[in-house]
Structures are given as C-alpha cells and as structure tokens.
Amino acid sequence: MANITVPTASVTSNPLADELRTARTVRPCVVVIFGATGDLTKRKLVPSLMGLAKDGLLPPGFAVVGFARRAWTDESFRAELADGVRQFGRPDTSSQFDAMADAFSFHQSDFGETAGYVALKQKLEQIDRQRGTAGNRIFYLATPPSAYSSILQNLATTGLSVEKDGKFARVIVEKPFGRDIATAVALNDQVRAAFHERQVFRIDHYLGKETVQNILALRFANGIFEPLWNEKFVDHVQITVAESIGVGSRGGYFEESGIIRDMIQNHLMQVLTLVAMEPPTSLTADAVRDEKVKVLQAIRSFRPEEVDEATVRAQYTRGSFGGEEVKGYRDEEGVAAESTTETYAAVRLHVNNWRWARTPFVLRSGKRLPRRVTEVAIHFKQPPHLLFEGGKPLLPNVLLLRIQPDEGVALRFGAKVPGPDVRIRDVRMDFRYGTAFGGETADAYERLLLDSMLGDGTLFARADEVEEAWRIVDSIVAGWKQSAQRPDEYVAGTWGPERAEQLLLTGRAWRKP
Ligand SMILES: NC(=O)c1ccc[n+]([C@@H]2O[C@H](COP(=O)([O-])OP(=O)(O)OC[C@H]3O[C@@H](n4cnc5c(N)ncnc54)[C@H](OP(=O)(O)O)[C@@H]3O)[C@@H](O)[C@H]2O)c1
Incomplete structure (x- = not known):
C-alpha cells in the first residue's frame, strides 16, 4: 500500500481555522435558538459554537438567546449548556464556555405567542446595546417541523425577519424539509413569506x-x-x-x-x-x-x-x-x-x-x-484490450472517496506481482486526512454555523x-x-x-x- 504524505512544515494544528480567520471575518451578531432546551442545542449547537470560539472565529460582539417553553432561568440554561459542552464539545472548550457564559441568556415563551416575540425584540435591542451585537440576528429553528410555521409567522409579524440599514437577519432551518414535494413546497412558501431566499440557510450537516x-x-x-x-x-x-x-x-x-x-x-x-x-x-x-x-x-x-x-x-x-x-x-x-x-x-x-x-x-x-x-x-x-491473465477481466479501477470514518481518498489499481510470472494483483494508493493534515477536524455544525454567520450559503x-x-x-x-x-x-x-x-x-x- 502506498501512502501519500504532505509536507508537514506547511501544516498548522488547525489550518482551516487559520485560513478562515484571515480570509473571512464574522460581523457581530446574536444567535437566537428556538428549541433551546432540546437535544440538538445541547449536543451539537452550543458545543460547536464553543469550538468556533476556541479557534478565535467568533466575533467580539456575540450572544446567544435560547427560546423555549420551559421555565428555565439564565442560570439553569447556562448550567445545562456547560454540561453539554463538557460531554460533547471538543477538548478544552469547557473553559471557553465558562469564560463567556454571560453571553448566553434564556427567553421563556411559547412559539405561538406573539407577545413572546415582542419581548424577544426588546431583549435583542438591549443585548445590542450591552454586548455590541450591532442589530444582526440569526434565528435557528432547532424545533420539531410542526413549530416552523408559527415561528416564521411571528418573526415576520414582529419585523424581526426584516433586514434594514445594512443589518442582517437570517434563518437556519433544520431537516426534514417536508416529507414529500407538497409539504416541502408549502414549507418553502412559508419561509419565503418571512425571508428572502438569500436569508435562508437549510442545514444538511453532510455538506x-x-x-x-x-x-x-x-x-x-x-x-x-x-x-x-x-x-x-x-x-x-x-x-x-x-x-x-x-x-x-x-x-x-x-x-x-x-x-x-x-x-x-x-x-x-x-x-x-x-x-x-x-x-x-x-x-x-x-x-x-x-x-x-x-x-x-x-x-x-x-x-x-x-x-x-x-x-x-x-x-x-x-x-x-x-x-x-x-x-x-x-x-x-x-x-x-x-x-x-x-x-x-x-x-x-x-x-x-x-x-x-x-x-x-x-x-x-x-x-x-x-x-x-x-x-x-x-x-x-x-x-479496451485485456493483455494479462489470459484476457480475463481484472477487478476494475476504483477511486474511493471515504467520507466517514477514516476520511480520505484511495485509488485501487492492478500491479504486477513480483516474480517470473505475469500476474496482476490489486493494490491501493491511499490518502488519509488524519495522517496528512493531523490536528482535529471540526464538527460539520461548526463549519455550517460559521458560514451562516458569514452569510455564505454555498x-x-x-x-x-x-x-x-x-x-x-x-x-x-x-x-x-x-x-x-x-x-x-x-x-x-x-x-x-x-x-x-x-x-x-x-x-x-x-x-x-
Ligand atoms: N437532536 C439531534 O441530534 C438532531 C440532529 C439533526 C436534526 N435535528 C432536528 O433538529 C430539530 C430539533 O431537534 P431536537 O432533537 O433538539 O428536538 P427536541 O429535543 O424535541 O427539542 C424540541 C425543542 O422545542 C421546544 N418546543 C417545542 N414546542 C414548543 C412550543 N410550543 N413553544 C416553545 N418551545 C417549544 C422544546 O422546548 P420545551 O421542551 O422547553 O417545551 C425544545 O426546546 C428537529 O427538527 C430535528 O429533526 C436534530
């Protein structure tokens, strides 16, 4: 097996983070998570935000507001998130969370109550003043799909979905995006009634x-x-x-x-x-x-x-x-x-x-x-013409893109077996991400949260x-x-x-x- 190596001198512990830090800068913003007492927030979203914080990729003016029905306080919300970061975050991100816990606050309301959004709007304006988040908002729908409709409607009714004076308002939608074409079209229509397509970020974490x-x-x-x-x-x-x-x-x-x-x-x-x-x-x-x-x-x-x-x-x-x-x-x-x-x-x-x-x-x-x-x-x-092994078809060449686990690329091809006979055997040329680049790979949610903050919908x-x-x-x-x-x-x-x-x-x- 031939291993492909890359010169390690050009590689730092997290090259992506270094490149992103220099190439793209996130503007100050508040991330509002609808469904913030749920599993996704604790297991993925907040640990990923802390991964970004550790790599220095979050803006100085940054805050998170958790929106859900349960009677949690800021303190109980933070305690739950701290536990999530400890269990599911990258190594060393716990201290990151402790250092910025006051950026996280909780907003109790039912998704269907317009008054809850009016109060949210006031709260966001206050956070803008206190934490320098500059009126930019990202709304993350970490909820059952049945809740999307009332959240989208209320964001539109209260003007929270409107972008003006150069401030951004974006929405991140979790899958499933419908359960067939009719429900997907209906959901897209609901989203479009509140946001322009350029404001919408539909997450498929595979990307x-x-x-x-x-x-x-x-x-x-x-x-x-x-x-x-x-x-x-x-x-x-x-x-x-x-x-x-x-x-x-x-x-x-x-x-x-x-x-x-x-x-x-x-x-x-x-x-x-x-x-x-x-x-x-x-x-x-x-x-x-x-x-x-x-x-x-x-x-x-x-x-x-x-x-x-x-x-x-x-x-x-x-x-x-x-x-x-x-x-x-x-x-x-x-x-x-x-x-x-x-x-x-x-x-x-x-x-x-x-x-x-x-x-x-x-x-x-x-x-x-x-x-x-x-x-x-x-x-x-x-x-087109088989010369070896009496014209018997050989195993085909395969280019293998391994997405998970053991991320990498391998090429399978035939090679002559050493010795006096002409015999062909499969060999593999193998590139492994872990070996070539070292360092830890960020979770998919980190990259996607960062891109949504940058406004990059690719x-x-x-x-x-x-x-x-x-x-x-x-x-x-x-x-x-x-x-x-x-x-x-x-x-x-x-x-x-x-x-x-x-x-x-x-x-x-x-x-x-
Ligand atoms: N969990 C994952 O790993 C994962 C992975 C990929 C995609 N997703 C998707 O992400 C979304 C969320 O998943 P999840 O597992 O986090 O769900 P979950 O654990 O069931 O959480 C649902 C959240 O919605 C809130 N909620 C529900 N109805 C409400 C209402 N009427 N008013 C206010 N809050 C309400 C709940 O708050 P209270 O409990 O406080 O009422 C809770 O915070 C789903 O669309 C799911 O398909 C999840």
Missing part, C-alpha cells in the same frame, strides 16, 4: 463535512481526475451511507419516514449532486447550487411500474451484532407488526445529460448494516434543490405504494438483501466496506 467538501476540491483543484469524470471512463458510481445502529427508541418517528426520506432524499442526493455536477463558474453560493440543481433536474421521475426494477427496499430481521442478539425491525418499539417501512433502500438513478448518459449512479443506505460508513466509489471501465440546500430531490423520491415512494411486493428482508449485521445485487446489472457488485 459541512470536510470530506464532502473535498469532493469539489478533488475534482476541480486537480487536472488529472476531471478528464476521466464522465460516461466514457466511469462504468458506474456507488454511493453508500451505512449505519450499524437500528432504529432504537426512534421507531415511531422512523415508521413515518423510512430510510428513503431520512437519508436518501437529503444526504445521498446532496453527495450525488457534488459528484455529478458540472464545474461551476465560481465558488459563490448560487454558482455552485445552480450546477447542483441541474443534476437533479437531469434525473427523470420514475413511472410507478419502473420502480420495482430500479430500486430495492428491505427491512432488517433479527440477527447477531458484535456477538449480541438484536431485534428485527418489526419487533422494535413503536413499529407496527405489519410495517412496510424500509430500513434499507437502494436506488439506481440515471443522470440524463451528455456527461453521464450511460453511467448509472447507485445509491444505498440502511440501518443495521455491518459498519457505519459513508463513501463514494467511482468504478472505472475495463481497459453549503446549504436551496429551495429548488430540496424540491427536485423530493420529486425523484416521491416517484419512488409512489411506485412502492402501488407495488404488490412487500419489502425484502436482510439479517441484521449483513450488507442488505440479495436482490440489491441485481440492481447493479450484470458484472458489477456492491462494495462491502
């Missing part, structure tokens, strides 16, 4: 991952890959997001979504667009997102009768996992005994444009698969992307509804149902990472 962003760098910062990045050379592309966990206590929630809504509509579709898009004319948010949405537009909706042939859905059954017996999906808490909700789905998509017309993209995602892994595998075509889903992805997914779900077939089954701890192999068509096989 905040370094290795997902590296797809763009790999493709467009190098001259060697792009000439091969098309249907003439690429046989097919496999995109995998595998989880080893089952549904756990989220059975009730999962019954309503299934893996296609929970993972494929957002994370896998986003990764697909980055792999398949044309080079953008620049890295501005709209230039990148224009190209991403074109990929989705080039994917036809399925007719119901096509869906069984182009997709596989399945449920895990009882099995053993790491030496332990685990339940089947239909025995999980909150799951109906006759449930048809899929815990695994694989989908074969065609991007109908000049670059990709004959190259299938196969996407799969599932729970209770053997490992937690996310990767993109670009499988290249065989050489790594956020635009309304049209979300709607196009739902159009495709809805056509699959409609086919499944109409199908006489029940979902297939796979034993927990295996790589999914047998039929998924057929989806790749003859001569191809799914990787088993």
